[in-house]
Amino acid sequence: MSIPHYHVVAAIILHEEHILCVQKGIAKYSYVSYKYEFPGGKVEADESHQTALRRELWEELSLDIHVGKLYHTVFHAYPHFHITLSSYLCSAISIATLRLTEHIDYRWLLPVALPRLDWAAADLPIVTKLARGSL
Numbered sequence: 001m002s003i004p005h006y007h008v009v010a011a012i013i014l015h016e017e018h019i020l021c022v023q024k025g026i027a028k029y030s031y032v033s034y035k036y037e038f039p040g041g042k043v044e045a046d047e048s049h050q051t052a053l054r055r056e057l058w059e060e061l062s063l064d065i066h067v068g069k070l071y072h073t074v075f076h077a078y079p080h081f082h083i084t085l086s087s088y089l090c091s092a093i094s095i096a097t098l099r100l101t102e103h104i105d106y107r108w109l110l111p112v113a114l115p116r117l118d119w120a121a122a123d124l125p126i127v128t129k130l131a132r133g134s135l
C-alpha cells in the first residue's frame, strides 16, 4: 500500500513579538504525541490554504485570524505518512478568545526561545528559521 501524503497548513501567530506554540495530546503515532506544533491541520479537498487555516484555528483554538504571507514550506517523511507543511505568518484579531479544545498546552514564546520546546520533526526547519531571526 502506498504511504499517504497530506497537505498540512500551520499558522505562525505573532502577537507582541511572541509566537503561539501548541502541544498535541496523545496521538496515533508516538513520534507526534505530545509534540509542540504550530496550530493548523490538514487541508480538505477544494479548500484554499487560507480557508483551511482560518477553519482550523477557529475549531481548535477559537481564534479568528488574519492569514499573511507564506513563510516556509517543508516536506517531511514520517514513518507512516508524509506531509507537505506550509506555514504562514498570521495575526489574531483578538487573543482574548483563545481556548484549547484539542491541545493540552500552549505557550507564547519569543522566536529565539522556540528551539527549547520538543517539536514535531517536520517543524524543525521552520523553528530554526524563526529562531535565527528571519521574519
Ligand SMILES: Nc1nc2c([nH]c(=O)n2[C@H]2C[C@H](O)[C@@H](COP(=O)(O)OP(=O)(O)OP(=O)(O)O)O2)c(=O)[nH]1
Pocket (backbone or CB within 6 Å): 008, 009, 010, 027, 032, 036, 037, 038, 039, 040, 041, 042, 083, 085, 120, 121, 122, 123
Ligand atoms: N497542525 C499541525 N500539524 C502538524 C504540524 N507538524 C506536523 O508534523 N503536523 C502533523 C501532525 C498531524 O499528523 C498532521 C496534521 O493533521 P491534523 O492536525 O489535521 O489531524 P491529526 O492527525 O492530529 O488528527 P486526524 O484529523 O488525522 O484525526 O500534521 C504543525 O506544525 N501543525
